[in-house]
Amino acid sequence: MMDWTDTHCRVFHRLLAPHARLYTEMVHANAVVLGDRDRLLAMDPVEHPVALQLGGSEPALLAQAARIGAERGFDEINLNVGCPSDRVQAGRFGACLMREPALVADSIAAMIAACTVPVTVKCRLGVDDDHDYGRFLAFIDTVAQAGCRAFVVHARNAWLKGLSPKENREVPPLRYDWAYALKRERPALAVIVNGGIVTEAEAMAHLAHADGAMLGRAAYHDPYLLHRLDVAWFGGELRTRADLLRSMRPYVETQLAQGKALKHITRHILGLFHGQPGGRAFRQILSEGAHRDGADWTLVERAIAATSPPSRIAA
Known part of the structure; x- marks a missing residue:
């Protein structure tokens, strides 16, 4: 999460959840290539496994950033095509890219060719009033054909006009059934459900239909939830x-x-x-x-x- 999940946060979350896969805040590919890498890509060895989440829409630049991230030791490179903020839209990346599946596929192909770690995608169900499951599935298929084998699906649409980023996390209705259907129809893909998960029971319920659950702000505001889930899923003793x-x-x-x-x-x-x-x-x-x-x-x-x-x- 931008401005939240820095290396201090991830070290803390790793202590709570030894088996979780952690994600960095989204970093623009241009910043990775040209910016202060020691600051932007700071990572403590205890964080592994940890994924670098990138934003961007230029395949060559994303490929460079992916290579740099892999060389810095990140275990996964994740392309965010789900963020709806105005700042992201102005830079032509984030959720608006769901309307350009071919560009996303080209970006993924370039990133895969540039690094040796898995390249994944975090997306929404659609943009604005796109309520066609077939269009969502076509987006996934196009990107999967480029080599992406894992998708984190924030199971609601992104509204690019009229809603703030906070409202985009709350107002568009959740449709977990789309993520579940994707897993049924494309069983070879890893499908991780995201969005609106605030309790242990809710997170556990998704495992009956998908490969995992991603927690965002709930894990930040109630971090002990991460520990309870780690113990429930992987065993061990619940610590105070x-x-x-x-x-x-x-x-x-x-x-x-x-x-x-x-x-x-x-x-x-x-x-x-x-x-x-x-x-x-x-x-x-x-x-x-x-x-x-x-x-x-x-x-x-x-x-x-x-x-x-x-x-x-x-x-």
């Missing part, structure tokens, strides 16, 4: 929120020693105690203190302590 967070201490202290500010890390953990006693205090302590000079791990311990009820000793 405090225990999971404390396992991040070595990473945090290493980052602080390198001159990074605590606020850039703790902004990703604010939702860890979502809905729990002391959750509001946890968030408040971190929000108010992490930006101050000298803020360190002791602030995180103060926040954790706020989630524990005071002991009561009987007289």
Whole structure:
């Protein structure tokens, strides 16, 4: 998610979900080729498996970016043709590319030829008032013929005019049945369902019809959901929120020693105690203190302590 899933976020999510595949925020191919790669493609070794998500519409440029991403160690390169923001549309990439399946196919073919890791696509069901399943299937088939074998399907349309990006995540109706039908009709393709998944039960239900489920903002706002799902799907012991967070201490202290500010890390953990006693205090302590000079791990311990009820000793 743009401006959200940076390397600090992904390290935290990896601690919560050891078996999940993580995705970077979307980065434009031009930025990868010409920009500050050390910043844009920052990745900690613990993140694997992790996919680099690219935006763009020029096959040659996307191929260069895909090659660079693979050389930097990313396990997958994902082309986003589902983002509906005005900024993305102005650059002729994101969801508007669903109206240009041949261009998407050319881009995928170029990316596959340029790197040795899997190249995948994240898409919507259609654009604006495209409500024809046959058109959606034709888009998938065109891109699949170029070599793409895995699709993350945000199971709603993208409205390019009249809706904000936030409204695009909420207003167009969800149609999971299209993703399910795609898996039935194209069983050789990997189909991952995305969109509107906010509970463990909802995520689990998709596994009966598709190959997986992708969580976006739900995993960010209630990150412990990732841990519960990882344990439910892959086994292991359910750990407490405090225990999971404390396992991040070595990473945090290493980052602080390198001159990074605590606020850039703790902004990703604010939702860890979502809905729990002391959750509001946890968030408040971190929000108010992490930006101050000298803020360190002791602030995180103060926040954790706020989630524990005071002991009561009987007289």
